[in-house]
Amino acid sequence: MTIPMPGAGDAFSGRAWRAWHPSLRPVPRWADDQLIAASVMARLLGEERTCEEPIAVQVQNRVVILSGTVDDPDAAVAAGFLAWQTPGIADVCNAIEVSGA
Template identity: 45%
Template sequence: MVIPWPSPDDHSWAAEPDRPGPADEDIRLAAAVARLLGDAPTVRHQSVTVSVQNRVVILTGIVADPQARRAAGELAWDVPDVVDVCNALRLAEPRRPRR
């Protein structure tokens, strides 16, 4: 019986290098979107939660006005490798005067 031994230059037997999996990619995208939202003056002080599933960004929370909602969605689309954005941000209820 002969057992082949790979030569030192033959790397076909080696395990594949670690490649980022889908979960790693989603974490990277969520961090990139959160960073952009944190830097944007329109969205910075709003209550926005960023999550990502299969490269789809999901924005949830409450924002003060429609401009902040629109800006958050547009910023999420600006991140490379994002395939879709679900903008589920809600507008804050207007405050009622106290009696």
């Protein structure tokens, strides 16, 4: 038995086919953002300068937003650098503040 590929006017072409067949649905953007956030957090926890600092990580549309207050300016710089090294990001907003600065 041969099953023909759907043509342009068939019921299962284009969006209708992707909606019907779950493996062809695009992955939601928020799933990408959650994976990126987890990856950035893992990098921060694995780095000596940032592992004990109160740094929050948010990701919106592949843009990493770092926030919090740290004691050491090197920790803020390292956090931004580590975020930039994470695959899949589009940009980094390093809003980490240094206490006493």
